[in-house]
Amino acid sequence: MSEPKSQDLYRETVFLPKTSFPMRGSLPKREPEILEDWARSGLDGRLHAQAEGRPPFMLHDGPPYANGNLHIGHALNKILKDVINRAHRMAGFAVHYVPGWDCHGLPIEWKIEEEYRKAGKNKDSVPILQFRAECRAYAQKWLDVQAAEFRRLGVQAEWERRYATMDFASEATIVEEIGRFLLNGLLYRGLRPVMWSPVEKTALAEAEIEYRDHESTTIHVAFPFIHDPTPARALQDVSAVIWTTTPWTIPGNRAIAFGPGITYAVLRVDGVTDSAALEPGARLLVAEDLIARFCAAAGITEHHVLYTLPGEALTDALCAHPLRGEGYDFEVPLLAADFVTTDAGTGLVHMSPAHGEEDFAVSVANGIEIPELVLDDGRYAAWVPLFADIHVFKAADPVCTALSAAMVRASEAGAAPAGLVARSTILHSYPHSWRSRAPVIYRATPQWFIRMDGEGHLRGRALRALEDVTFVPALARNRLSAMVADRPD
Structure with a gap:
């Protein structure tokens, strides 16, 4: 008669609770089922109704850029913010989180230009309205993809109220704000050297x-x-x-x-x-x-x-x-x-x-x-x-x-x-x-600027507004204040 294997010696001495939990998480299968259950039960609507009369908590989120699938940086960013929102909801606040997307700028234009180059087309020969329409369609495609992927991560938000910078209402608001700067005397056109990409034929921000x-x-x-x-x-x-x-x-x-x-x-x-x-x-x-x-x-x-x-x-x-x-x-x-x-x-x-x-x-x-x-x-x-x-x-x-x-x-x-x-x-x-990987130059070109100093005192007003902001961690105040203090027009 063979002796019992050593790993079986203690099997009968371990007492574990009997539960209905499956042995495996099977998360790729289970998580979509959970999300479907949330949708069927109207979870978002119930949370909104439950928040009536509670003190509000609103997370203003810097929007992601609509030009590709989500990566680990997106996941880290949105999940941490989701944790903050859920914690405040459990603490008794009425949480309002409206997600949004940045749809303007060079990265999207660059992607469309890449498609032109593959097809042997010259961007300068494409009518500007056609080019803009193609950029808008490209942004809408990736906005929809990213929204689905954020939901797949379990992020709770007011998805039906999402905003995008390319929405006509958003563009109208941007024009309205620029108009205020104009009427207040803070908007002017001037010649100034800026970082310029000869490949992309455009000025670049420091972050680019x-x-x-x-x-x-x-x-x-x-x-x-x-x-x-x-x-x-x-x-x-x-x-x-x-x-x-x-x-x-x-x-x-x-x-x-x-x-x-x-x-x-x-x-x-x-x-x-x-x-x-x-x-x-x-x-x-x-x-x-x-x-x-x-x-x-x-x-x-x-x-x-x-x-x-x-x-x-x-x-x-x-x-x-x-x-x-x-x-x-x-x-x-x-x-x-x-x-x-x-x-x-x-x-x-x-x-x-x-x-x-x-x-x-x-x-x-x-x-x-x-x-x-x-x-x-x-x-x-x-x-x-x-x-x-x-x-x-x-x-x-x-x-x-x-x-x-x-x-x-x-x-x-x-x-x-x-x-x-x-x-x-x-x-x-x-x-x-960072897009073309090509060297850039400083080039003086006529650009529109918003005046930071002078009659409007925009810089001073911005710095005073920061005094009423609570920063976590507190050290972050120095970084943002220094950025505003040194910001050129």
Whole structure:
């Protein structure tokens, strides 16, 4: 007779309650049955009736975007909110939770454009009303899919009262609110640099930007002084040298920024390498702290410092654009700016006001006109001398070629250096569109803005409103308050 197996020795000594629960949960089968039972019994309506007379609790939910199936992030977000709603209902509150969907914006347009590209269609050839109708149909499809999937997760909400930003009533409300800003004097149209995607041909919000490693061409460029305000004429026959990682912005240069607290040096070139663009005798202005680094980049083997001068001494100085005589015959003033440092470059910052926020702010403050040189697809406009119709991401070579030719002309004329001093590359973190994964640019375009400061005091009113809000956790108040305090128009 065989002995009982060891795992059976205690079977008869374990006493478990007898229940009607099945041995397996079979949730994929049971959960739909539970949801059907809720629908048959009118659970949502009974909960609504039961809440009559109770104190209200309303959860204002940031709507998901209607462009795909739900993922784990959606599930986590909605289930946690469902837990909060159920807890408040059990605590005696009348819970009102109206779900909604965001149906506007680039992600949906991008999906439709992807379908066009697969079919060999050009989006620009599609009538705008047809394009919008296709976007609306796409959003409606995924709205219905997501609503069913949220219900499948067991989320309780007033589904029949759902809203969508593309509902005509919602759009009318948005227009009404924009109209209030207009009537209150807070809405204006202005030119300002924004993150711009040449691929998608549109401005991007900060949340639509991701940073990736990108290799860029870097250049040192000499701008010859044409007006020297220093008593000792320290800048006579001297060129200011800038460094930039965006050669394509050189056509848009309108100023050079210096640091008022930085000490600058005028150095004379005494020796160079065989490949250097500069010649012995050239005089250049750079930050004193960056002389060694600059000389290494420019192929300068020997030099002599002729003068040192404080940043303030550069006030009222004027340079010529290195491409002067080629359609860039304007003065380039030197302007004081607190953001200039000696961390990299030369301590002198090339200012292209249409392609940088700080460049724009300093230039506007000094009355410099903002040029519009780059089209929405990233090509230089037809009126840009030397570079018309060239895409900015393919402009490094043409720009460097033009600057090299300018340096040769200056050398042959015995004039101060003007043009390309050195060229290299750098691998750095650079903004990209999260949809197209393509690099973006700063581009000044006419946009509609809502004024945060001034007569309407919108920023102050928003910050005061936050004082009456209870934040959980309390630390979250600092983040939102700082966001409102620093928000541009």
